[in-house]
Amino acid sequence: MKLTLHVWRQSGPTAPGRFETYVAPDVNEHMSFLEMLDVVNERLTAEGKEPFAFEHDCREGICGSCGMVINGRPHGKTGLTATCQLHMRHFSDGEELWIEPYRAKAFPVIRDLIVDRSAFDRIIQAGGYISARTGSAPEANAILVPKPAADWAMDAAQCIGCGACVAACPNASAMLFLSAKVSHLGLLPQGQPERYERVQRMLEQHDAEGFGNCTNHGACEAVCPKGISLDFIAKLNRDMLASALRAPVAQE
Amino acid sequence: MRALSSLWRLTVGKKIIMAATGAGLCAFVLGHMAGNLKIFLGREVFNHYAEWLRHIGEPLLPPTAGLCVARLGIIACAALHITMAVQLYLLSDAARPTRYNKVDNSLVLSRTSLMMRLGGVTLGAFILFHLAHLTWGWICPGEYVAGDPYNNVIAGFQHSWLAAFYLLAMVPLCLHLYHGIWSAFQTLGLNSPRYNALRRPLALAFSLLVFVGNASIPLAVQAGVLHL
Ligand code: HEM
Ligand code: SF4
Ligand code: FES
Numbered sequence: 187m188k189l190t191l192h193v194w195r196q197s198g199p200t201a202p203g204r205f206e207t208y209v210a211p212d213v214n215e216h217m218s219f220l221e222m223l224d225v226v227n228e229r230l231t232a233e234g235k236e237p238f239a240f241e242h243d244c245r246e247g248i249c250g251s252c253g254m255v256i257n258g259r260p261h262g263k264t265g266l267t268a269t270c271q272l273h274m275r276h277f278s279d280g281e282e283l284w285i286e287p288y289r290a291k292a293f294p295v296i297r298d299l300i301v302d303r304s305a306f307d308r309i310i311q312a313g314g315y316i317s318a319r320t321g322s323a324p325e326a327n328a329i330l331v332p333k334p335a336a337d338w339a340m341d342a343a344q345c346i347g348c349g350a351c352v353a354a355c356p357n358a359s360a361m362l363f364l365s366a367k368v369s370h371l372g373l374l375p376q377g378q379p380e381r382y383e384r385v386q387r388m389l390e391q392h393d394a395e396g397f398g399n400c401t402n403h404g405a406c407e408a409v410c411p412k413g414i415s416l417d418f419i420a421k422l423n424r425d426m427l428a429s430a431l432r433a434p435v436a437q438e
Numbered sequence: 439m440r441a442l443s444s445l446w447r448l449t450v451g452k453k454i455i456m457a458a459t460g461a462g463l464c465a466f467v468l469g470h471m472a473g474n475l476k477i478f479l480g481r482e483v484f485n486h487y488a489e490w491l492r493h494i495g496e497p498l499l500p501p502t503a504g505l506c507v508a509r510l511g512i513i514a515c516a517a518l519h520i521t522m523a524v525q526l527y528l529l530s531d532a533a534r535p536t537r538y539n540k541v542d543n544s545l546v547l548s549r550t551s552l553m554m555r556l557g558g559v560t561l562g563a564f565i566l567f568h569l570a571h572l573t574w575g576w577i578c579p580g581e582y583v584a585g586d587p588y589n590n591v592i593a594g595f596q597h598s599w600l601a602a603f604y605l606l607a608m609v610p611l612c613l614h615l616y617h618g619i620w621s622a623f624q625t626l627g628l629n630s631p632r633y634n635a636l637r638r639p640l641a642l643a644f645s646l647l648v649f650v651g652n653a654s655i656p657l658a659v660q661a662g663v664l665h666l
Contacts, residue, residue: 205539255538255540257540257542258538258540258541258542258545259542259545284539284540286538286539286540289534289536289537289538290533290534291532291533291534291535292533354545356530356534356546356551357530357533357534358530358533358534359449359530359533361450382441386441386444386448389444389448389449389450390444390448392449393447393448393449396532396533397533398449398529398530398531398532398533398534399449399450399452399453399526399529399530400449400450400453401526401530401551401554401621402621402624402625403550403551405545405546408544408545409545416624417629417631419624420623420624420627420628420629421627421629422450422627423450423453423454423624423625423626423627424626424627424628424629425627426444426448426450426451426454426627427445427454427626427627429441429444430441430442430444430445430451431442
């Protein structure tokens with residue numbers, strides 16, 4: 187199939203960007219979206235032109251590095267997939283695609299389609315950990331975990347930190363990511379000691395990074411490749427309220 | 439203190455304050471409507487009710503003190519609600535300095551947030567008009583008689599433009615309530631698979647009740663059911 191691609195080009199963080207148009211004349215429907223971009227890039231390189239930069243690593247939907255916005259939708263139109271798992275069979279001959287980087291103050295563009303997502307790392311550093319005894323491994327069943335808590339924590343732990351939720355949110359809020367990261371620890375017994383401190387610290391960092399505020403729209407949930415549920419945001423809100431009103435806090 | 443002040447400092451805290459004060463305003467709207475409906479019981483009962491409001495809390499409190507406290511509470515709720523709404527709007531607006539060139543309309547749902555933000559502002563303007571009309575008596579088209587709210591309400595609503603205006607004003611109010619009540623459950627973390635399916639119907643029932651209850655008064659005056 188033949189596709190017309192309008193791809194965002196930006197040579198550096200402060201450079202002005204613009205769309206450049208490429209025609210991909212021979213896209214195979216079995217290609218993944220990234221493979222399609224590889225082919226376009228090879229051709230550009232052969233013509234002596236600069237290939238456009240995009241981020242990728244695992245190409246199997248687990249590392250979270252490949253996000254881009256395709257026709258206004260992070261990770262493209264299928265839902266529940268990362269860009270690397272989006273296949274060209276979902277597109278039709280002659281289609282026109284607008285491919286842009288994530289747009290958020292907290293995710294500055296580095297080059298073309300690549301954005302700097304280290305704000306997420308700093309949110310994790312602020313509280314996304316548990317205290318554990320080091321040394322020999324503890325007995326596996328020493329801490330009992332109720333099955334529903336284990337299941338729910340596992341659902342939250344699926345978040346791959348891709349940032350599509352931020353890209354889709356009309357407020358560029360990272361609340362879905364944050365709620366998944368707070369919940370997958372907060373639901374488990376091992377996460378209890380820091381449960382409320384964690385909410386405060388991670389939220390503080392979230393706000394300091396310049397992400398916006400959740401208005402319960404649900405665009406994040408609709409694009410999340412891992413199907414993280416809005417219910418985790420409600421749970422985050424509940425923990426936030428508890429942390430403000432009654433949780434024990436260290437000497438301030 | 440730092441934990442407590444996070445309600446004021448952090449985005450989720452601000453949103454929680456907005457939902458809590460919104461819930462307070464909802465309670466007021468419902469109570470206010472119930473009180474208004476006493477107009478159907480006649481001049482005597484309605485004016486007596488208005489007078490009774492001034493004496494809430496007596497003899498524990500001095501005359502009108504109870505009413506003053508209630509008014510201050512409502513004003514505080516409204517002020518906090520609006521302040522948080524404006525602050526959060528500005529924060530969120532700044533979080534996306536560069537817009538997308540291609541927008542997927544199925545994701546953006548901008549109608550809802552426009553409805554909440556612009557609708558909220560319209561609502562604020564209406565509340566001021568409503569106070570100027572019936573509390574302060576500045577823009578009462580009939581003759582404003584202090585201490586005779588029965589007269590003031592009915593004389594006003596006998597003018598069809600004013601009745602129509604009040605009916606129209608119920609639209610932004612009830613839309614705001616419809617989305618707001620559903621949303622507040624999420625914001626306050628009162629979210630459970632056990633009753634999530636009831637949130638929409640509850641919001642709908644509440645906002646319809648407020649609409650029908652409040653709209654019945656100008657309609658009844660226009661139909662001649664209520665008269666001086
Ligand atoms: C005076 C002007 C008002 C303004 C400017 C205003 C503005 C807003 C805004 C911007 C939101 C957030 C919507 C969102 O996040 O999607 C909101 C939520 C809400 N409002 Fe208002 N509002 C006003 C008056 C009222 C009144 C009179 C009531 C009640 C009778 C009310 C009840 C609520 C409720 C319950 C919420 C839900 C909070 C949440 O989203 O969790 N508001 N308001
Ligand atoms: S919540 Fe979903 S969309 Fe957001 S970072 Fe995690 S995996 Fe990506
Ligand atoms: S490249 Fe790893 S998730 Fe797409």
